[in-house]
Amino acid sequence: MTETGPVPDPSDRPPTAPPAAAAVKIAIRGLHKRFGPKRVLEGLDLDVPEGRSLVVIGGSGTGKSVLIKSVLGIVTPDAGSIRVDGTELVGASRATLDAARRKFGMLFQGAALFDSLPVWENVAFGLLARRLVDRKTARERAIATLARVGLGPEAADLYPAELSGGMQKRVGLARAIAAEPEILFFDEPTTGLDPIMADVINELIRGLVRELGATALSITHDMASVRKIADRVAMLYGGKIIWEGPVERLDDSGDPYVDQFVHGRAVGPIEVGVERIG
Numbered sequence: 649m650t651e652t653g654p655v656p657d658p659s660d661r662p663p664t665a666p667p668a669a670a671a672v673k674i675a676i677r678g679l680h681k682r683f684g685p686k687r688v689l690e691g692l693d694l695d696v697p698e699g700r701s702l703v704v705i706g707g708s709g710t711g712k713s714v715l716i717k718s719v720l721g722i723v724t725p726d727a728g729s730i731r732v733d734g735t736e737l738v739g740a741s742r743a744t745l746d747a748a749r750r751k752f753g754m755l756f757q758g759a760a761l762f763d764s765l766p767v768w769e770n771v772a773f774g775l776l777a778r779r780l781v782d783r784k785t786a787r788e789r790a791i792a793t794l795a796r797v798g799l800g801p802e803a804a805d806l807y808p809a810e811l812s813g814g815m816q817k818r819v820g821l822a823r824a825i826a827a828e829p830e831i832l833f834f835d836e837p838t839t840g841l842d843p844i845m846a847d848v849i850n851e852l853i854r855g856l857v858r859e860l861g862a863t864a865l866s867i868t869h870d871m872a873s874v875r876k877i878a879d880r881v882a883m884l885y886g887g888k889i890i891w892e893g894p895v896e897r898l899d900d901s902g903d904p905y906v907d908q909f910v911h912g913r914a915v916g917p918i919e920v921g922v923e924r925i926g
């Protein structure tokens with residue numbers, strides 16, 4: 649089990665420690681990204697504390713996925729800084745980016761499984777691609793990881809098309825955690841699931857993040873999910889993080905934008921843009 653490096657010891661990071669005491673795992677400063685004339689991120693600042701679960705909330709199209717993709721290196725920011733464990737990723741060399749990515753596990757919006765590969769190969773994809781283990785070991789590891797997300801060995805040889813949406817999410821989760829990453833990213837982990845399955849997935853995320861002692865950065869507009877998986881919450885609006893605080897403060901944030909979003913009100917400072925439709 650030495651091929652994935654040292655596994656973080658969850659007992660090193662007591663969940664009750666105050667946030668101020670936690671080291672910053674991901675530090676984002678002045679992040680800008682535009683697509684043609686469309687400005688998406690306009691000077692975004694955010695700290696993700698080590699061993700904590702931070703959830704970014706915000707309306708559809710505000711740039712939540714662009715934010716996560718920037719950290720993952722899938723989107724290239726126009727300006728700004730993204731440091732992971734103090735290492736700058738914006739403009740970094742391929743080798744530096746590859747080293748950072750080895751710390752990452754990602755559950756994409758919509759699970760994004762490879763349709764042509766059976767479940768076990770999807771789960772073991774990162775291990776196989778990086779030639780960390782042989783196929784037999786990879787399959788065993790995949791089956792053990794599937795068990796962690798509540799799927800039996802009989803799921804290993806199914807193809808994604810044969811799975812329900814909830815099972816696909818579980819497989820996506822298993823793939824995200826297979827290499828026991830230090831940092832987990834979840835993009836809309838509960839989208840398209842019924843409320844009960846959504847709750848099951850939220851519980852799994854909460855439990856896995858704790859077990860791994862991982863740092864988690866998630867994005868969602870599902871408030872039930874936020875309340876279940878977040879230690880801290882940040883709200884993205886107008887290309888910036890306009891509020892950040894502990895999840896307990898969500899209902900009395902004192903911020904009218906957060907308040908409108910959290911309570912799903914049509915009327916408030918957030919321009920919904922309904923008048924432009926039709």
Ligand SMILES: Nc1ncnc2c1ncn2[C@@H]1O[C@H](COP(=O)(O)OP(=O)(O)OP(=O)(O)O)[C@@H](O)[C@H]1O
Binds near residue numbers: 710711
């Ligand atoms: N590769 C791209 N090329 C052009 N525009 C893009 C690209 N990726 C994102 N955008 C635009 O950036 C904006 C933010 O997109 P993003 O996917 O980050 O939104 P989001 O907050 O994740 O929304 P949702 O909640 O619907 O997933 C959108 O207007 C989108 O059209």
Ligand SMILES: [Mg+2]
Binds near residue numbers: 712713714757835836
């Ligand atoms: Mg998105």
